[in-house]
Amino acid sequence: MATAGLKGNHIYDHLGVRSTRIDDESAETHMPISDDIRTSGGLRAAALGLAFEQGVATYMFDRVMAVPSQISLHVRDRGEGVKGIRSETHIIRWGRSLVTNDGQIRDADDPSRLLAYGSITWAVIGEAPDRSGGGGHTPPAYEEAGVDIMESASITALADGSGCRVEGITPQTTGPGGILHAGMFQLLSEEAALVAAKTATGASKLMAVDCTYNFLQPGKTGPFIATAEVICVGDEGVDTKVTVRDEGNNDRVPAVSFVRVRPIS
Numbered sequence: 001m002a003t004a005g006l007k008g009n010h011i012y013d014h015l016g017v018r019s020t021r022i023d024d025e026s027a028e029t030h031m032p033i034s035d036d037i038r039t040s041g042g043l044r045a046a047a048l049g050l051a052f053e054q055g056v057a058t059y060m061f062d063r064v065m066a067v068p069s070q071i072s073l074h075v076r077d078r079g080e081g082v083k084g085i086r087s088e089t090h091i092i093r094w095g096r097s098l099v100t101n102d103g104q105i106r107d108a109d110d111p112s113r114l115l116a117y118g119s120i121t122w123a124v125i126g127e128a129p130d131r132s133g134g135g136g137h138t139p140p141a142y143e144e145a146g147v148d149i150m151e152s153a154s155i156t157a158l159a160d161g162s163g164c165r166v167e168g169i170t171p172q173t174t175g176p177g178g179i180l181h182a183g184m185f186q187l188l189s190e191e192a193a194l195v196a197a198k199t200a201t202g203a204s205k206l207m208a209v210d211c212t213y214n215f216l217q218p219g220k221t222g223p224f225i226a227t228a229e230v231i232c233v234g235d236e237g238v239d240t241k242v243t244v245r246d247e248g249n250n251d252r253v254p255a256v257s258f259v260r261v262r263p264i265s
Contacts, residue, residue: 005152005154006152006153006170006172006173007140007143007145007152008139008140008172009139009140009171009172010171010172010173010174011050011153011172011173011181011183011184012050012054012139013139013140013142013172014145014149014152014172015031015032015037015047015050015051015149016031016032016142017029017030017031017050017051017054018030018031018139019054019055019057019058020058021058021059022088023059024059024062025059025090025091026059026088026089026090026091027055027056027058027059027088027089028055028086028087028088029051029052029054029055029086029087029088029089030084030085030086030087030108031047031051031084031085031087032083032084032142032144033079033082033083033084033085034144034145035148036144036145036146036147036148036149036152037149038079039194039206039207039208040204040205040206040207040264041078041205041206041207041262041263041264042075042077042078042079042080042207042264043075043077043078043079043082043115043116043207044149044187044190044208045073045075045116045186045190045207045208045209045211045259046183046186046187046189046190046191046208046211047149047187048073048075048085048087048105048115048116049071049073049118049183049186049211049213050183050186051085051087051105052071052073052087052089052103052105052116052118052120053068053071053120053182053183055087055088055089055103056089056101056120056122059091060091060099060101060122061128061129062128063094063128064099064124064126064127064128065124065125065126065127065128065129065176066099066122066123066124066125067122067123067125067175067176067182067215068120068121068122068123068182068213068215069098069121069122069123069214069215070120070121070212070213070214070215071118071119071120071182071186071211071212071213071215072118072119072120072211072212072213073116073117073118073210073211073213074116074117074118074209074210074211075115075116075207075208075209075210075211076114076115076116076117076209077107077113077114077115077116078207078264079107079115082107082108082109082113082115083108083109084107084108084109085105085106085107085108085115086105086106086107086108086111087103087104087105087106088103088104088106089101089102089103089120090102090103092119095124096124097123097124098121098122098123098124099121099122099124100119100120100121100122101119101120101122102117102118102119102120103117103118103119104116104117105117125176149187150164150187150191153166153173153184153187154166154167155187155188155191157195158225158227161195161199162192162195162196162227162228163188163191163192163195163196163225163226163227163228163242164188164191164192164195164226165188165223165224165225165226166184166188166222166223166224167222167223168221168222168223168224168248169219169221169222177218179218179219179220180218180219180220180222180224180254182213182215184219184224185213185215185219185224185244185254185255185257186211186213186257188224188226188242188244188255189211189213189226189242189244189255189257189259190208190211190259191226192226192227192228192240192242193208193228193238193240193242193257193259193261194206194208194261195228196228196229196230196238196240196261197230197237197238197240197261197263199230200230200233200238201233201238201263203263203264205263205264205265206261206262206263206264207261207262207264208259208260208261208262209237209260209261209262210258210259210260211257211258211259211260212257212258212259213255213257214255214256214257215254215255216253216254216255216256217252217253217254218254219244219246219249219254219255220246220248220249220254221246221247221248221249222246222247222248223247223248224244224245224246224247224254225244225245225247226242226243226244227242227243227245228240228241228242228259229241229242229243231258236260236262237260237261237262237263238260238261238262238263239258239259239260240258240259240260240261241256241257241258242255242256242257242258242259243255243256244256244257
C-alpha cells in the first residue's frame, strides 16, 4: 500500500541505498529503481546523486569529517527498464581542506550500460568522527513506498509556479551537525528546474541531464525555498539557475545550482 512520508531513519533508508567499501579510497553503492524516483522523462537525477554521495562516506569518514561543497552529475540514460543501479566512486585527491572524488553510475544488471557520471568536491570540516562503536544503525529492509519521492520528502510546489519548498529539517533529512542534508538541496534544485523548464517549453516529458550543485553554507532552519531562473532555451535543453533560500535564517542562500533540463520526445 502506498504511504507518504520518508521510511526508515534517514532518506538513504527510504531509497534503499546500500554502500560497501572496496578499499581505503573507493566504494560501491547499490540502489533499487522504482517509479518513486522517476520523473515524467526518466530517472530523477537527485536520487542518483544521493546514492553517488553516500558511498564516499564509507571510506572518507575514516580520515576526515567533510561535507559536500559541489556535486556535479551528468545523466546520460533515461533508465528505461532499469531495476537497480550500481555506483562506484574513487578518490581523485586528498587535500587538507578539500577532497575530490569521481565516479560512475551503471545499470546493476548490465554494467556496460552507463547511466550517469560525475564528481564531488568535499570541504573538510574536522577530524574523522569516532566510529569505534560499530558504524550506526542497521538499515531496515527496503520497501517501495509507492509514492513519489517529492511527496515522501514533503517537498511542495510554490503557488506561483516558480519552484518548490520544504518546511524544515527532520531527523530523516539531516546532515552532519543537524543541518539540512545535501540530498535535499539536490531534490529541491532539480524539481525547481523541472518546473521552470515545463513553463518555458510546455513539454510534458522532462528530465534533468546536467546538474551542478554548489553548497555555500549550512541550511539551518527553514522553510527552504527553491526558485529557478531560466538562463537559456536551446537545442540542448533548458538551462536554469536555481537559488535555495533559508527563509528562517534571514533568507540566507545555502545553495545555488545550475541544472540543464531536456524535453523528451
